[in-house]
Amino acid sequence: MLLLVSFQKLALAQDTYTVQTKSIQVKVPSTLWGLFFEDINRAADGGVYAEMVENRSFDFPKPMAAWETWPSSHLRDGIFMIINQSAENKADPKYMAINLKPADTVGLMNNGFDEGMAFKKGLVYNLTLRYRQVITGLHVRIFLFSANNHVIGKTDLALNKDSKAWTNQETTITPTDSTGKGKLLVIFEGAGKLDLDRVSLFPTDTWKQRKGGLRADLVQKLYDVHPGFLRFPGGCIVEGNQIVHRYQWKHTIGPLENREMVQSIWADDVDQRPTPDYMESFGLGFYEYFQLCEDIGASPLPVINCGMSCQFDAAEVVPINELEPYIGDALDLIEFANGDTTTTWGKKRAELGHPAPFNMKMLGVGNENWGPQYAEHLKLFTDRIKAKYPDMKLVNATGYSRNIPVFTYMDSVLRARHADIIDEHFYDTPKWFMDNANRYDSYDRSGPKIFVGEYAAQSDRIGSMNNKNNLLTALSEACFMTGIERNAAVVSMASYAPLFAHVSGWQWTPNLIWFNNEKSYNTPNYYVQQLFSVNKGTDVVPLLKDGKAVIGQDSTWASAVVDQNTHELIIKLVNMSSHASKKAFRLDVSVSGTATVASLTGDLGDVNSIGSPEAIKPQTTSFPANGKNLEFTAKAYSLNVIKIKLK
Ligand code: AHR
Secondary structure: OOHHHHHHHHHHOOEEEEEEOOOOOEEOOOOOOOOOOOOOOOEEEEEOOOOOOOOOOOOOOOOOOOOEEOOOOOHHOEEEEEOOOOOOOOOEEEEEEEEEEEEEEEEEEEEEOOOOEEEEOOEEEEEEEEEEEOOOEEEEEEEEEEOOOOEEEEEEOOOOOOOOEEEEEEEEEEEEEEEEEEEHHHHHEEEEEEEEEEEEEEEEOEEHHHHOHHHEHHHHHHHOOOOEEEEEOHHHHHHHOOOHEEEEEEEOOOOOOOOOOOEOOHOOOOOOOOOOOOOEEOOOOOOEEEEEEHHOOOOOEEEEOOOOOOOOOEEEEEEHHHHHHHHHHHHHHHHHHHHHOOHHHHHHHHOOOOOOOOOOOOEEEEOOOOOHHHHHHHHHHHHHHHHHHOOOEEEEOOOOHHHOHHHHHHHHHHHHHHOOOOEEEEEEOOOHHOOOOOOOHHHOOOOOOEEEEEEEOOOOOOOOOOOOOOOHHHHHHHHHHHHHOOOOOOOEOOOOOOOEOOOOOOOOOOOOOEEEOOOOEHHHHHHHHHHHHHHHOEEEEEEEOOOOEEEEEEEEEEEEEOOOOEEEEEEEEEEOOOEEEEEEEEEEEEEEEEEEEEEEEEOOOOOOOOOOOOOOOOOOEEEEEEEEEEEEEEEEOEEEEEEEOOO
């Protein structure tokens, strides 16, 4: 009985906060909440890049990966032969030579990425063959199969007889049924010789219906965050496990056959999740990344290799006298993004279809690099870039974690150099995120800006199946994010990491958005990012308890902004207590109307999944908001975004 009474008292206890809507502290940077895209967990190939044929150009190290010959494998003896032309064509090293004599019927079956191809009944799919005729006489027939091997689509393709040079020929095919685990079979009939360089299959319901484009469901999720920036393409893939595998943006633009494929660092970097066939086709390349930024309204933040490979891996360092091509790539990238169409790289951008500049204002030099070699390389990059593009803001790394010698060394070097933006990464426990909502309170306001470039609360170790995107991790990130918002004077950008993961092709946990070949779902962590970003406001204002920032008193974390455009006060309040808690706000202005509240709440272990994609998501309620004293009850374990009209 006694226990019950004290619990009720607790439950009814009221915490009072003052909100000073007229005391503008700092403008909210337009870039504050953004996204970080890396091709990890099949984020690009097999993910947002909507190509359905894995190893479409037979260029994988094992050229028959994802393919089977049909009806049997002995057909590799003489009928299907992989030709390796890498000595003369590094970018497109292999193709399939098909030689049928006498007349016969054979085929190539592709199993798609991971679980197979997802076909939608009635949707048109574009199939493209890149081939050349050697001896004419072959006919092509295309079949789509369901998971239980029923034919659910077919079409014939009359090859162009005159195509002695490489040619791309397209056709369409429309499934009569839906399946989540389908296959594609390309049949060759007759007698003749054909060289086949690519078999490609895309749905037509891509984002903005672009041919060869991106999965609309996944891009929509990015768009719905209203991200201030998009950091791309990584992450460790920028560095590569060896310097030869580093990301080279010039290899990722123009015709697909010019985009030199690389084995992803994620193919073998995670012991418990080896994915040897994880190749980067660069179908999603730098032009497409810039286009994506434009589509979703995000400021582009590309990251380039600084002449060092991953320091957890081969840790190769390019000697200073060989660094010129790396610096040249950075300068050319800026010209590609922003140069007018009379410049070499601006002209290339225009030829690809975008004469207007992409308005790139920031560039990352290096990913998780550190140490004196990085400091030395960075200085050379910085001097050259700033000499030509003084306004370009450079993002500099501090390694892979905080407050360790690697970090403190880089941090002091970068501060002494008055770096533009310092990138910090945090993968830690929910408790750490809650305890560190005050991290930036003491940062020098006149020093470099901070980019919290990668962060995610971990419920278990990275890469563990038990490392869940649950409500606990999401709310703890929200606590930390109130600290970022309060400190927008010094933190100019932040992004969760990683962004995407295929439910059967992942290497890393946790991740913001999960998908299979058919569907996708948002995690509670996604909703936290979205709630902060779409409610970022324009100006930070003080929200205080007893004159202090709210960083855990009464299990509550909170921050506030006003939006000068909509004339609203927006309060973000996290209640980490196991019971509902009454909150009172004392405003410096009188309001009248209704406050709306978007709340993310539930049990701490709650997660979403492909089967239950919306088990947990924000719910909207309202309460009367009249006068200067407002009251609101925050549910147990909840993030609440409260919006109040000021006039
Ligand atoms: O986000 C996953 C990885 O974490 C990134 O590639 C790397 O920068 C960090 O170590």
